[in-house]
Amino acid sequence: MTTGVGVPWVEPDAIAPAATGMLARTQRTLRRDPAALFGSFVLFVFLLTAALAPWLAPNAEQGRGATDVGARELAPSWAHLFGTDHLGRDMLSRVIFGARPALLVAVAVVLLAVLVGVPLGMVAGFRGGRIDELLMRITDLFLSFPPLLLAMVITAVLGPSLIHASLALAVSWWPWYARLARGVTQSLRQAPFIDAARVFGVREPIILLRHILRNATTPILVQATVDAGTVILAIGSLSFLGLAAQPPTPDWGLMVANGRTSVVTEWWIATFPGLAIFLTTLGLNLLGDAMRDILDPRSAT
């Protein structure tokens, strides 16, 4: 598991692929655990906001970047719930539109990391031997950079942009998925049903795809949920440094950076976008926790 910026949480094999009673447990957890409920709610709001931004935003044009110099730096009021920024843009609209790049980047990074990491990890775990050894050395290498540093360096070198930052994050993220997939594959390699499949002459790619991937899907999904939040936090951090999104992208981290110069007086410019990053990450982390509890009854409390 990874949290924060790639710090392992629990070893992959701690998540037992379980199916029985999952639905019941999900319901119970949601009912019992307000944190999980909150997490689901945040995810729901986040997806909804990203999808419906043009309709939700009070001023969609300004959300996309249109300026209104006459209405600069207005404090929050009924007309502008989150106030306006240095260029007179409605901050609520900006924050709402900010959900789009955040979601896009989170999905893109996690998907890329999964697409690269999982097949490699599965092959390594299934075959073992030299291939496994090689993959482990390579992942070791990637994981011996302090978290985020590799991504920072790649972005700085390629030139600051959202696309480069997403690529860079994916590059530093895939090893975690490779390890996760490898762990699951290894634990299943000797399972009776896999042996049976082998005996019946099912070809290796089919075994990997049909039997092992199916069992690996759930832990990967949990991992992806937690990681989505972490990616949003990471990309916000890079944007804040000036290494990721560039204006006029409605990026939350960038908005915090823009509001920094006047945070004491025009506090709303930096506060609300930062709050959006925080709440989204928090929600996804809580949801990931809850999902883990559901999947792994041992860790349930």
Added chain:
Amino acid sequence: MRGRFRFGLSVVILTAALAAATAGWTASGERHASLQLLRVSSTAAVTTWDPIASFSTEVFYMANVYEPLIWATQTRKGKTTFTPGLASTWSHNGDSTRWTFHLRKGVTFHNGDPVTSADVKASIEAAADHGGASFIWSALKSVVTPDASTVIINASAPARIDLVASSEYDAWIVCKSALEAAAKDSKYWASGRECGTGPYMLKSYTAGTQVVLAGYQKYWRGLKGHFQNVVVQITPEAITQQQMLTSGQIDLAFYPPSENLKKLVASGKFTKTVAPTSETYVAFFNTTRAPLDNKTVRQALSWAMPYANIVKVGAYGLGTQSRGPVPKGIFPWSKTTPQYHQNLAKARKLLARAGHQGGKFTLNLTYAAENQAEARFAPLIKDAFKKVGVKVNLKAILFNQQWAQAKADPTKAQDIFLLLYWPTYSDAGADNLWSLFHSSKKPFFNLSYWKSETYDKLVDDGAAITGSNEAAAQSKYNQAMRMLYNEAPGAYLFDARVALLVPKGLTARGVMNINYPFVAFFYNVKKKG
């Protein structure tokens, strides 16, 4: 010259807090009788301590440590005049090819050596040979020293040596012994050495963090009534400087964000004065391909440009709209150069005449990501052009990369390039006209890639006669600038200005000088009365 400052607009703020500093001192129980420390914060990084190679932001410190033969200053009417530096008097022959400087007597370098004509000769020859701005000495033929206090500079053609000798770069007089030592040891200056005559000596340098200057007690103008020590905290973040200022950690900040200017003035602790700078913002139109190869389209976009809002937002209201690429107050700026003003109807009409009814084309605009002023006003250009049907894609990249891409292949480069530019030395405007729009084989700073033989000739002729006949040169330049208006290879956005917040109880007359961009003369920070 083009700056990579994160904050294009220069604002200097002085606050009191001297008393507070002294109080803090006493509180720690360690008293010092003659304590006088000016605490400054600046974005100015040191790229070298070599006064000859220096061609960057370290001039902020150099100008307090070294002195030139003569200083350039601005009269109230905006004309450049000269005041004595290490030379007390100077003169030139009729055609400006032979300039004689008489050195002030009794001046010593910080190492104790007296200043002689040999030091001056060595400094000028080193600057002309391997200076960072050695091109300013291109007219130099020879330096002759008839006696220890006379220097004769011979030029190969009529030249304004006074402008060169008062330049911000490569005009500092350095002791000969240090120059000789540096010639033998390429790392001589690296450790933070100096050998100047200025009011302050370099006491210590912590790379990238802090510069400490100590007053030179034998300074020829005296140090009584001036700050005895100066500490400069190098802070790349302007917001940090403002915080240090408001919390009383520093007395004087260089380039804090000016959006907070009004609030700081409103606090009642400061009086504000506004002074011009030599920084100017230009938007280059890529003239090598459609649609910007069409003069009428460029004119249309010049009419569509939101100048007033750019000044309001990009310069926090502190700039003035430019007349051509030469900033006001610098030769050959002229009030006869016409200006565009935002007029969307006219812009639409011109676009239609050029065959672009309703706009309907897209342009790529690049600007320096680290320039906050550009980051702020670039979206305004996008919005304004949208109103005449022209779509603008904004792209922020680091200046180095932006510039590298722009120089590589004009036909594949950006459509619009935002540039912050300031001239190298006092004759200045000529440099702006030449560097920004004179044609060249390979693009350098002419990022409109515009080529006009007529323009080139006007600028070349102007430069050739500036030394001998300034009025005639001005008229050539006026014609050149009118051409830039009509042909519109670029839009001339605004000249930046500086706000100086002087705390009650201090005066700062002469701390800023338009001829020395990015310099603060600490010597001129004084107590009132």
Added chain:
Amino acid sequence: MLHWIGRRLLSSIVTLFAITTITFVLARVIPSDPAAVYIGPLARPAEIARVTKQLGLDRSVPVQYLAYMRDLFKGDWGSSLATKEPVLGGIMHRLPATLELILSAMTIAVLVGVPLGVLAARMTGRPIDVVVRIGSVVGISMPIFWLGLLMQAFLSGKLGLVPPTSRLDLTTSVLNPIPHHTGFNLIDAAIAGRWATLGDAAKHLVLPALTLAAYPTGLVARMTRASMLDVLNQDYIRTARTFGLRERRILWQLALRNAFAPTLTVIGLSFAYLLTGTFFVELVYDWPGIGQFATNALLNVDYPVIMGITLFGAIGFLSINLVVDLLQARLDPRVRLR
């Protein structure tokens, strides 16, 4: 054991070698001109050509790589293009400031996180447990640049409780500097017996340290809670209880000692996280450490510094992992080093 350390060191060296190669290759695809960065904003073509030669950038990339590796072994990590200072020296003279910050944050994290984790484990399901659980997720979900900004704006900007930036009052640091022993202002001021200065240094340190502590505190609390729960369910604890050992003693001595090994891993990992977390804190609070050096280099494409910081970060990261593994073997007899 020694054999194990030897093997670990050897594999670490191979890793470092690979990392250096990767960063070098990355650095050489930079689309900007290092010579132009070196000269600064006022670069002229002739000057760029001269510096390109001087920096050896006109040589082929493999030759440059060999030269770089050779210099690296000699302890010459190159010089910053922007400030011209030697990279290794630059890192070293900024190291104490960063270490002071990181160690303070870690101290806060352990002093707050461990007791909270133990408490939560003892009170499973009760309000305090819920608060600790959610609080720890809050800590790890917090954008520290934002937290830092808000704390700075409110506690320093609005209320004026503590200075907003830097490590020491300028008047003190320039005219009456503390004698340099460790580079840690707190310790140096204490050695010199300058209590006013010590207080000043502490005041400057408190906000950055608190900001940086958010993440590791959350992580430590969470891991302590989880491993305590594990331990508390084990037989020997039950046995201890039936023997009538006092609950406090069971909790804080018996259980915590055994639960501490996983927590230690998390502390090590937090350290690694703080290596980059400090970049943001140093930026916001203008803390003159390695993080500032790094962010400036990243934004200016100052590639010798970028490479140096990456290498240094990797060395730090690997050593922390090594130390954690060794300590763990010490603490937990079940862990065997092979």
